[in-house]
Amino acid sequence: xxxxxxxxxxxxxxxxxQNVEHIFGYPGGAVLPIYDAIFQQDDIKHILVRHxxxxxxxAEGYARSTGKVGVVLVTSGPGATNAITGLTDALxxxxxxxxxxxxxxxxxxxSDAFQECDxxxxxxxxxxxxxxxxxxxxxxxILHEAFYIASSGRPGPVVVDIPKDVQFAMGDYYKxxxxxxxxxxxxxxxxxxxxxEEAVNLMIRAEKPILYTGGGIINSGxxxxxxxxxxxELTGFPVTSTLMGLGAFPAKSDQWLGMLGMHGTYEANLxxxxxxxxxxLGARFDDRITGRLDAFAPNSTKIHVDxxxxxxxxxxxxxxxxxxxxxxxxxxxxxxxxxxxxxxRLSSSSVWWKQIEEWxxxxxxxxxxxxxxxxxxxxxxxxxxxxKDKDTYITTEVGQHQMWAAQYFxxxxxNRFMTSGGLGTMxxxxxxxxxxxxxxxxxxxxxxxxxxxxxxxMQEFSTAVQFRLPIKIFILNNEYMGMVRQWQQxxxxxxxxxxxxxSLPDFVKLAEAMGGKGIRCDDxxxxxxxxxxxxxxxxxxxxxxxxxxxxxCLPMIPSGKAHNEMILPETKDIGNVIDxxxxxxV
Amino acid sequence: MNTNLQPSGSAYFITKPxxxxxxxxxxxxxxxEPGILARIAGLFSAxxxxxxxxxxxETNHEKGRSRITVVxxxxxxxxxxxxxxxxxxxxxxxxxxxTQEGKCLERELALVKVAGKGENRVETLRIADAFRAQxxxxxxxxxxxxxxxxxxxxxxxxxxMMPLGLVEVVRTGISAISRGSSKx
Numbered sequence: 001x002x003x004x005x006x007x008x009x010x011x012x013x014x015x016x017x018q019n020v021e022h023i024f025g026y027p028g029g030a031v032l033p034i035y036d037a038i039f040q041q042d043d044i045k046h047i048l049v050r051h052x053x054x055x056x057x058x059a060e061g062y063a064r065s066t067g068k069v070g071v072v073l074v075t076s077g078p079g080a081t082n083a084i085t086g087l088t089d090a091l092x093x094x095x096x097x098x099x100x101x102x103x104x105x106x107x108x109x110x111s112d113a114f115q116e117c118d119x120x121x122x123x124x125x126x127x128x129x130x131x132x133x134x135x136x137x138x139x140x141x142i143l144h145e146a147f148y149i150a151s152s153g154r155p156g157p158v159v160v161d162i163p164k165d166v167q168f169a170m171g172d173y174y175k176x177x178x179x180x181x182x183x184x185x186x187x188x189x190x191x192x193x194x195x196x197e198e199a200v201n202l203m204i205r206a207e208k209p210i211l212y213t214g215g216g217i218i219n220s221g222x223x224x225x226x227x228x229x230x231x232x233e234l235t236g237f238p239v240t241s242t243l244m245g246l247g248a249f250p251a252k253s254d255q256w257l258g259m260l261g262m263h264g265t266y267e268a269n270l271x272x273x274x275x276x277x278x279x280x281l282g283a284r285f286d287d288r289i290t291g292r293l294d295a296f297a298p299n300s301t302k303i304h305v306d307x308x309x310x311x312x313x314x315x316x317x318x319x320x321x322x323x324x325x326x327x328x329x330x331x332x333x334x335x336x337x338x339x340x341x342x343x344x345r346l347s348s349s350s351v352w353w354k355q356i357e358e359w360x361x362x363x364x365x366x367x368x369x370x371x372x373x374x375x376x377x378x379x380x381x382x383x384x385x386x387x388k389d390k391d392t393y394i395t396t397e398v399g400q401h402q403m404w405a406a407q408y409f410x411x412x413x414x415n416r417f418m419t420s421g422g423l424g425t426m427x428x429x430x431x432x433x434x435x436x437x438x439x440x441x442x443x444x445x446x447x448x449x450x451x452x453x454x455x456x457x458m459q460e461f462s463t464a465v466q467f468r469l470p471i472k473i474f475i476l477n478n479e480y481m482g483m484v485r486q487w488q489q490x491x492x493x494x495x496x497x498x499x500x501x502x503s504l505p506d507f508v509k510l511a512e513a514m515g516g517k518g519i520r521c522d523d524x525x526x527x528x529x530x531x532x533x534x535x536x537x538x539x540x541x542x543x544x545x546x547x548x549x550x551x552x553c554l555p556m557i558p559s560g561k562a563h564n565e566m567i568l569p570e571t572k573d574i575g576n577v578i579d580x581x582x583x584x585x586v
Numbered sequence: 587m588n589t590n591l592q593p594s595g596s597a598y599f600i601t602k603p604x605x606x607x608x609x610x611x612x613x614x615x616x617x618x619e620p621g622i623l624a625r626i627a628g629l630f631s632a633x634x635x636x637x638x639x640x641x642x643x644e645t646n647h648e649k650g651r652s653r654i655t656v657v658x659x660x661x662x663x664x665x666x667x668x669x670x671x672x673x674x675x676x677x678x679x680x681x682x683x684x685t686q687e688g689k690c691l692e693r694e695l696a697l698v699k700v701a702g703k704g705e706n707r708v709e710t711l712r713i714a715d716a717f718r719a720q721x722x723x724x725x726x727x728x729x730x731x732x733x734x735x736x737x738x739x740x741x742x743x744x745x746x747m748m749p750l751g752l753v754e755v756v757r758t759g760i761s762a763i764s765r766g767s768s769k770x
Contacts, residue, residue, distance in 0.1 A: 124625060125632050129676040132620070149676060184617060184679040310670035313663070 002172035007136050007162065008033035010173045011100060014143035016043045017175050020071050022062065022438050023047070024055035028075025029115060030102030033167035047438060047467060050459035052079050054431040056086020057457065060095045061432030064418045065393055066439045067221060069151050072099040077115030080161075081122065085425060087157045088126040092422025093244060094219055096155035098146045099127075105165040106134055119161045128156030133163070136171035144176050152180070153187025154308040155219055187307060191324035191332065199279070199303045199320055200336045204343055206277035206301075208352045209237045212260065215244030215421070216282015216306060216326045218414050224248070224327035225414040228281065231330050234337055236346035238356055240268040242283045244421045247411035254348070257356065258365075261289040262557050263403040266364035266566060267356055272297050273563035274355070280304045282326045285316040286422070295562035305329050364555040365407055366569055374524045376401065376476045376547040380408040380448065383474060386531045391443045393436045395419065397429040397453030400482035400553040405448040427456025430473055434460055437469040444472070444535065451477040451544075452501050458510075464540040465515040472534050474543045475507060478551065486552050490574050491583050511542035522546035559585035605661045609638070610685040611692060611762045612669065613770055617677040618644045618652040625675055626654060635668050636660060639694075639759040651679070653770075655762050682770050684762050692762045696740045701728040702751035710750050717743045728753070 005013065011034050015023065024047045027035045038046050049055040052074045059070025070090075074083050080101045090097045104113040120132045129149050131142045139162070146158040203209060211232060217224045225248040232239050232255050239249045240260040249256055258265035260272055272278065278300045283289070285304075290296040293315060304311075304318040305326060312321040322329055337343055346352065367377045394409060395418040396402040402419055411417050418436060420428035429447040437445040447454070454475055464471045484499040508518030517537050521530035521544070534541045552574060556567045560582025567577055616622050623642055630637050639657040644650070658668060665683065672681045684690035698719070700710050707729075714721065714731050717739065723730035733743055737760060744755055764770070 120621060121624070124621070124628055182676075185676045308674070310667065310674050314667060 002174045004170055005173050006033065006037070007133075007139050007167040007169050007171065008037040010139050010171070011143065011162070011167070012037045012041055012044060013173055014140060014175075015071065018069070018144070018147045020044055020069070023071040023073050024049055024058040024062070024435065025073030026052050026055060026075065026079060028079050028102065030076035030104060030164050031073060031079075031100075031167070033164065034073065034100070034102070034162075046073070047434070047463065049431070049463050051457065052082035053085050053427070054434070054457050054460040054463065056083050056090065056097065056099065057425075057428050057431035058435030058438070058460070058463075059097050059099075060086060060090055060093075060428075061395055061418045061435030062439045063095050063097060063435075064218070064432075065415050065436045067415065069096045069098055069147055070435065072097060073101075074099065075102045075115065076104055076119065077117045079115075080117055080119040084122065084126060085423075087123060087159065089420050089423040089425045089428065090157040091126055091128065093420065094155050094215060095157070096150040097157040098150050099157060099159045101159060101161045102167070103132065103161045103163040106163045107165070109163065119159065123159045126157070127159050128154075130159035130161065132161045133166050136166055136169040139166065139171065140173050141176055145182065148180060148182065149185060153185070154311075188309075188323050189307070189325040189328055191305065191322040191329040193332065195320060195322045196329060196332045197336055199322060200333055200340065202277055202301060202303065202320065203235060203237075203279065203333075203337070204340060207350075208271075208275050208355075209235070209277040209279065209346065210257075210271050210275045211237050211239045211279050211281060212241070212272065212283055213239060213245045213248055213281045214242040214283025217245055217248040220282065220326035222414055224282075224330065227327050227330040227334065229253075231334055231337075234334060234345065236348070237279070238271055238353070240264070240272065242286065242289060242421070243406055243419060245283060246406060247414045247416045250412040251410040252412055257360075259406050261286075262291070263407065263553055263555065264557075265407075266362045266555055266568065267359035269557065269563040269566060270359045271356055275300045278302045280306075281330065282306060284311045285314070287315070290316060291557045292560060292562045297563070362568065364566070364568055367551075369524075370548065371524060373548040374522065374527055374545060376404050376478065376551055377408050378524065379474075379476060379527060379545050379547060380404050382527050383446065383448070383531055384409045386528065386535060387444050387446070390535075391440070392416065393418065393433075393440060393443055393445045395429040395432040395436060395445070395447045397447070397449045397456075398424045398426045399450045399453055399484075400478075400486065400551075401448055401450040401453075401476040403483075403553045404476070409448070426453040428453075430454055430457050430471075431460045431463075433471040433473070434464050434467075434469055437464070437471050438467070441469075445470075446472045446474050449473055449475045450482060451475050451479065451504060451507075452481040455505075461511070461516060461540060461542065462514050468539070470537070470539050470541075472541045472543065474534070475545055476547050477504070477507070477544050478547050478549045479504065480549060482551075483553065485550070486574075489552070490558065490578055494575060507542045507544035511540075516540035516542060518542050518544065520544040520546070558582060605663070607659050607661050608665065608685075609657065609659050610665055610683055611690060611760065612656045612658065612672070613682045613684050613762060613764075614654040614656060614672055615679040615681075615770060616652050616654060616675075617679070618650045619677055622652070622677055623654075625677070626656070626672070629671055629675065630656075630658075630668075633667070633671060635664065641759040641761050655760055657760050680770060682764070684764055687764060690762050690764045692736060692760050693734055694737050694740055694758055694760050695732065695734045696744070696755055696757045697722070698731045698733060698744060698747060698755050699728060699753040700731070700747050700751050701753050703727055706750045710747065713743070713746050713750075719743065
């Protein structure tokens with residue numbers, strides 16, 4: 001069954017057939033036919049952004065909070081180049097996006113035409129795959145293939161570049177009957193049973209095991225989080241997670257050790273360092289996690305479950321690789337574990353758990369509170385307290401506030417924490433919050449922000465106002481690019497080169513000027529009421545939370561050090577910790 | 587178990603490499619679509635891999651498939667990454683490490699222009715004959731030879747022609763295929 005229609009109409013039809021409800025975009029010359037098609041239908045709602053980078057982050061927030069594909073529509077040239085940061089961000093964090101871009105008409109390609117850029121050339125290395133559609137006959141297949149590639153296997157961004165003449169051309173629309181039957185792309189979903197059985201044997205024998213989980217659990221769907229909880233319950237193993245995996249395992253569980261890595265907890269990092277068995281589920285041994293590679297978990301056997309074979313053994317030697325979808329493999333692990341007769345749940349009175357409790361007692365997230373100034377850690381704890389019974393989604397920008405959010409906010413459900421992990425994109429959180437709120441109109445959506453990051457995509461606040469999206473931007477304002485300042489203190493003799501946020505706007509007036517509400521608070525005693533005001537307001541809010549200025553984000557594994565060489569909160573002079581060789585590292 | 591990593595006193599990726607770089611020939615089966623060569627070459631440059639030689643041509647017109655032969659020099663761990671990263675590209679069907687999989691045949695073609703007169707000209711032809719190089723163009727003062735063989739043979743031929751009036755050389759890069767009856 002095929003129907004005659006224009007390329008532009010095919011785009012909208014394919015989106016509808018893919019059950020897309022919202023797209024984020026910005027019009028321009030090379031996508032006018034698609035915008036005309038948008039005008040003539042009601043199925044798909046278009047969210048008009050203020051800058052194309054905002055569109056990509058909104059789509060990321062939308063995708064990460066729903067598990068669906070986020071869709072972006074941009075014009076040629078600057079529209080496409082503005083989308084690059086978000087596409088790269090989605091690639092590094094494995095977020096499924098489809099970005100449709102307009103292109104100059106095919107006869108003009110390569111002529112340096114107005115608003116022309118080599119979109120497929122520029123995006124080749126920042127997408128999972130990309131297409132330039134030169135013929136109308138290819139358009140339906142490519143559109144559907146783009147969704148399949150973006151969402152299957154290890155998810156990622158896909159760009160479909162459509163020249164304007166192809167948008168006008170008439171052709172037959174069809175929906176491929178079996179899109180998963182791709183000729184060369186075949187992600188492996190089921191793990192090797194022999195390897196899984198061997199993994200379970202190792203798990204049964206382990207004395208000091210740990211489950212190290214990541215964003216792969218979130219990408220594997222809500223069921224994967226359920227399975228993970230069951231596996232942890234069954235085995236009694238301690239659980240830690242990367243930034244991207246927070247929420248997959250409930251922070252309220254006794255088996256939860258907190259996040260690991262550079263700003264992870266003492267107990268999580270020491271447990272990784274001393275473990276005899278690391279079961280990595282959908283994480284990738286990133287440099288923020290491992291610290292010094294040659295001292296990383298030196299006495300452990302490592303099992304790595306990942307859907308992307310190239311993630312396995314990339315930086316750390318893996319003893320037992322298992323390729324496949326996390327949920328499938330965890331379910332097999334559970335089944336095999338139950339079948340074994342010699343299985344033995346790791347008891348909370350075991351030597352290993354006793355050791356972990358000793359590390360826990362160090363209380364590496366302790367901080368000195370104050371009656372005079374708001375401590376950023378305190379602010380996040382109060383925010384957490386205020387929303388703990390509400391349906392809440394948190395996004396962040398990048399920097400100290402992001403790490404504090406990861407450390408002090410309790411995530412108990414997957415898809416609730418949207419943050420830029422791999423690329424570390426300042427300006428991610430505000431537009432991501434817009435995208436999350438579009439997907440969950442009745443939920444509480446809060447961007448935990450820094451005053452520097454938030455200014456990078458500030459204009460999207462106006463998008464929130466336009467579409468009546470009541471996002472709450474909770475700015476921990478310390479008047480510094482806090483993480484930059486902290487590293488300058490660590491490495492460069494506290495010479496705070498260009499890291500002071502000079503000439504800050506009056507955030508309250510700014511919010512009002514854009515049609516939202518502004519709240520300022522600098523008194524710890526008034527913080528709870530101010531947070532309540534923010535939550536009670538039915539509309540977008542910019543909350544200027546003035547916090548102590550030179551607070552450091554601790555604990556920390558300094559660059560060039562191992563997991564058991566953490567800086568703990570009482571370290572006053574962090575400027576002498578890192579040696580010369582560590583200074584060259586990021 | 588980090589037995590393969592020696593403490594370097596430094597951090598992250600700066601670990602002392604223990605294995606020596608090896609020269610490997612990879613055969614990559616891809617869809618012959620626009621931009622495929624840029625994808626392959628871009629992957630090598632983006633991830634800091636080496637390309638010693640790269641050849642590409644469509645080998646199955648019906649299905650529109652090309653075989654790319656890449657020669658690279660890397661340590662074993664990196665070689666594994668190169669293979670896995672290539673396999674991640676959507677239009678890539680298969681990647682075979684021909685060097686690892688056993689003996690393979692490698693051939694290269696070169697066109698070699700040599701100019702000279704008198705005794706040199708005779709010597710040039712004599713050597714070409716010994717190397718089974720064909721004369722594909724001749725003038726009163728020059729020859730162009732076509733020579734096929736292993737890279738080492740071509741290198742040797744070029745070295746011998748150097749003092750006899752070598753003008754210029756073009757080479758195709760290496761094409762490789764596995765020995766025996768199996769196919770990729």
